[in-house]
Amino acid sequence: MIRSEVLRDIAPILRDQLVICNIGLPSQELHMIDDQPTNFYMLGTMGLSSSIGLGVALAQSKKVISIDGDGSVLTNFGTLPTIANNVADNFILLIIDNGSYGSTGDQPTYAGKKTSLTAVAKACGCENVVECKAEDTGKVLQAALDSNKMTIIVCKCESGNIKLPVITKDPVVIRDRFMTAVQS
Amino acid sequence: MSINTKIVDDFVANGVDFVTTVPCKQLAGVIDEIEAREEIYHIPANKEDEGMGLCAGAFMGGKRPAIIMQNTAIGVTVNTLVTLTQFYRMPLPMLISYRGELKEPVACQVEMAVHTKALLNQLLIPTYHFHHKSDADELDAILKYTFMCNKPVAILTDATFWGGYGE
Numbered sequence: 001m002i003r004s005e006v007l008r009d010i011a012p013i014l015r016d017q018l019v020i021c022n023i024g025l026p027s028q029e030l031h032m033i034d035d036q037p038t039n040f041y042m043l044g045t046m047g048l049s050s051s052i053g054l055g056v057a058l059a060q061s062k063k064v065i066s067i068d069g070d071g072s073v074l075t076n077f078g079t080l081p082t083i084a085n086n087v088a089d090n091f092i093l094l095i096i097d098n099g100s101y102g103s104t105g106d107q108p109t110y111a112g113k114k115t116s117l118t119a120v121a122k123a124c125g126c127e128n129v130v131e132c133k134a135e136d137t138g139k140v141l142q143a144a145l146d147s148n149k150m151t152i153i154v155c156k157c158e159s160g161n162i163k164l165p166v167i168t169k170d171p172v173v174i175r176d177r178f179m180t181a182v183q184s
Numbered sequence: 185m186s187i188n189t190k191i192v193d194d195f196v197a198n199g200v201d202f203v204t205t206v207p208c209k210q211l212a213g214v215i216d217e218i219e220a221r222e223e224i225y226h227i228p229a230n231k232e233d234e235g236m237g238l239c240a241g242a243f244m245g246g247k248r249p250a251i252i253m254q255n256t257a258i259g260v261t262v263n264t265l266v267t268l269t270q271f272y273r274m275p276l277p278m279l280i281s282y283r284g285e286l287k288e289p290v291a292c293q294v295e296m297a298v299h300t301k302a303l304l305n306q307l308l309i310p311t312y313h314f315h316h317k318s319d320a321d322e323l324d325a326i327l328k329y330t331f332m333c334n335k336p337v338a339i340l341t342d343a344t345f346w347g348g349y350g351e
C-alpha cells in the first residue's frame with residue numbers, strides 16, 4: 001500500500017476527529033479523499049505537523065491526530081522529546097513512513113535505511129509507540145483512539161504517489177473553519 | 185516589582201496562557217517566572233520553529249500563545265513566520281532577547297544583531313525595542329495590538345534594558 005491508499009483506508013476514522021495534515025501530497029490526498037472542516041491542511045512549513053497537533057491537543061480536550069511523514073519528522077526531530085515530556089492523552093501522532101520524501105520525487109530518507117523512527121520515539125521517552133504494517137493502520141489507529149492514551153503510530157508503507165491537484169483554498173479559510181470545528 | 189514579574193503580569197492580564205521558550209541567559213528570570221505561574225502552560229521547545237508550531241496549534245485550540253527566544257532565532261524561523269504564522273494570520277507575541285547590542289561580551293552575537301531589525305523589517309513584522317526600563321510600560325498595549333491584528337509582533341529587549349550581563 002502507498003500513502004494515498006492508507007489515507008483512503010482510514011478516512012472514515014479521521015472524519016470525526018481533528019486532523020492536522022502534513023504539507024504537500026498528504027494534505028492534497030486527504031483534501032481530495034474526504035475534505036472536512038475538522039482537517040487543517042498545512043500548505044507550507046515542512047516538519048511542524050506534530051508540533052501544531054500537540055499544541056491543539058494541549059489547548060483543548062477533543063482528540064487530535066497529526067498526520068506526519070518520515071521526512072518531516074526527520075526535519076523536526078526535536079518534536080519527539082517535547083511530545084514525550086508534555087503528555088496529552090488526546091493526541092495521536094500518525095507517522096506515515098514510506099522511507100522517502102514523497103512530495104519532492106521520492107528521494108530516499110534515512111528512515112528507509114538504518115534509522116528507526118519507532119526506536120527514536122521510544123528513546124525520546126514516548127510511552128506508547130506502535131509500529132504497524134500499512135494494512136493494519138485503521139485497526140491500530142482506532143485502538144489508539146479507544147485507549148485514551150497519547151500514542152505514536154509508525155505506519156510502514158510503500159513509497160509512491162498519485163497525481164492530484166494542489167489545494168487552492170485560502171489559508172485563513174482553512175484555519176477559520178478548523179477553529180470553528182474545534183469550538184463546536 | 186521586578187521587571188520579570190511585570191512582564192509576566194502583563195502576559196497574564198492579556199490572557200496569554202500558553203508560552204513556549206528557548207532559553208537565553210538574559211531571559212532566565214522571565215522564564216522562571218513563566219514556569220512559576222499557574223495561569224500559564226509553559227512548554228520549552230528544542231528549536232524556535234518547533235515552538236512556533238506549538239503556538240499555532242495552541243491558538244487554534246483556543247489559547248493565547250507567546251514565544252520567548254533569542255534574536256538568533258529570527259534566522260531560524262523565517263520560513264515558519266512567513267508560511268505558518270503570517271500565511272494563516274495568527275497572533276504571536278515574540279519576547280526576544282536582543283543579543284549583540286551595547287554591553288555584549290560575545291562578538292559573534294553582533295553578527296546576528298546587525299541583521300535582526302533588517303530581517304524583521306523585511307518580514308513586515310511590527311517591532312518594538314525595549315532599551316530603557318520604562319519602555320516595558322508599553323508591553324500591555326503591544327500585547328493588545330498583537331491579538332487585535334493577528335500578526336507576529338517582535339519585542340526586542342537589549343542588554344541595557346535587562347541591566348547588563350551582571351558584570
Ligand SMILES: [Mg+2]
Pocket residue numbers: 069070071096097098099100101102
Ligand atoms: Mg515520506
